[in-house]
Amino acid sequence: MLEIKDLSYSYGNSNGVLDNINIQFPKEHILAILGESGSGKTTLLKCIGKFLKPQTGQILFNGENIIDIDDLSFRRMIGIVFQQLYLFPHLTVLENMILSPVHVLKKDKETARKEALHTLKKLGIDDISKSYPSQISGGQAQRVAIARALVLKPQYLLLDEPTAALDIVTTNDFGRWLVTLKEETTFIVVTHDIPFAENVASSGVLLEQGIIKAEGTIKAILSTVHQAVEKDDEA
Numbered sequence: 001m002l003e004i005k006d007l008s009y010s011y012g013n014s015n016g017v018l019d020n021i022n023i024q025f026p027k028e029h030i031l032a033i034l035g036e037s038g039s040g041k042t043t044l045l046k047c048i049g050k051f052l053k054p055q056t057g058q059i060l061f062n063g064e065n066i067i068d069i070d071d072l073s074f075r076r077m078i079g080i081v082f083q084q085l086y087l088f089p090h091l092t093v094l095e096n097m098i099l100s101p102v103h104v105l106k107k108d109k110e111t112a113r114k115e116a117l118h119t120l121k122k123l124g125i126d127d128i129s130k131s132y133p134s135q136i137s138g139g140q141a142q143r144v145a146i147a148r149a150l151v152l153k154p155q156y157l158l159l160d161e162p163t164a165a166l167d168i169v170t171t172n173d174f175g176r177w178l179v180t181l182k183e184e185t186t187f188i189v190v191t192h193d194i195p196f197a198e199n200v201a202s203s204g205v206l207l208e209q210g211i212i213k214a215e216g217t218i219k220a221i222l223s224t225v226h227q228a229v230e231k232d233d234e235a
C-alpha cells in the first residue's frame with residue numbers, strides 16, 4: 001500500500017503548489033489523478049517518485065517513509081514514466097530496455113537481453129525489439145517506455161499523461177493493454193482524458209489548485225464536478 005499523509009509542496013519561495021494532500025493507493029488497481037492544467041498533478045507524481053522533496057508530510061510505502069529507503073530498493077518499488085518518454089533515439093527498443101538492468105542492476109548484457117525480450121514478448125511488443133524509436137508509433141513508444149520501467153519490476157508505476165500524444169483508437173487499445181498488466185503492477189495515472197480514466201481506473205482523485213477536491217470512483221468524481229458547475233450556474 002502506498003499512502004500520502006499531510007503532504008504539502010512549494011517550489012522555492014512561491015506559494016504552495018500542493019496543500020495538505022492525503023491519499024491512499026491500494027494495490028492491484030489502476031488509479032487516476034485528474035485535474036486541470038497547473039493543478040499540481042506532475043508535482044505530486046514527482047514527490048511520490050522522490051524527484052521532489054515535500055516540505056511537510058510523508059509518503060509511506062507499506063508503512064515505511066520513502067525517504068528512508070535507499071534508491072535502488074526504491075526504484076524496485078516505485079517506477080515513473082514521464083510525459084517525455086526519454087527513449088534514446090540512437091538505440092533500438094531492446095537496447096533502450098537493457099540500459100537500467102546493465103548499468104543500474106549490473107546484470108551481464110546477455111541475461112539483460114534475454115529478460116528484456118521476455119518482457120517485450122509478455123507485453124506483446126517483441127516484434128519491434130530491433131526498431132529505433134523513430135520507426136515506431138506513439139502508442140508503441142508509450143508501451144516501450146512502460147516495458148522499460150517494468151524491467152525493474154516496480155510494484156507501483158506512475159504514468160504522466162500517457163495518452164496525451166495518442167489518437168482515440170490508440171488510446172483505447174493502450175487502455176485495454178494497461179488493464180491486462182494491473183495484477184502485477186499498480187498504475188497511478190495522471191490524465192486529462194476523462195473517458196480514458198473512466199475506462200481504465202477503478203478510482204482516483206481530482207486535484208484543484210493543489211488540494212483534493214473530490215475522490216472515489218471516476219463516476220463519483222465527475223458527478224461532484226457537475227454538481228459544482230450546476231451550483232455556479234444557479235448563482
Ligand SMILES: Nc1ncnc2c1ncn2[C@@H]1O[C@H](COP(=O)(O)OP(=O)(O)OP(=O)(O)O)[C@@H](O)[C@H]1O
Nearest residue numbers: 011012014017035036037038039040041042043044
Ligand atoms: N520547476 C518549477 N518551478 C516553479 N514552479 C513550478 C515548477 N514546476 C511547476 N511549477 C508550477 O506548479 C504548479 C503546478 O504545476 P504542475 O506541473 O504540477 O501542474 P500539472 O497539474 O501537472 O499541469 P499540466 O496538466 O499542465 O501538466 C503550476 O502553477 C506550475 O507553474
Ligand SMILES: [Mg+2]
Nearest residue numbers: 041042043160
Ligand atoms: Mg503535468
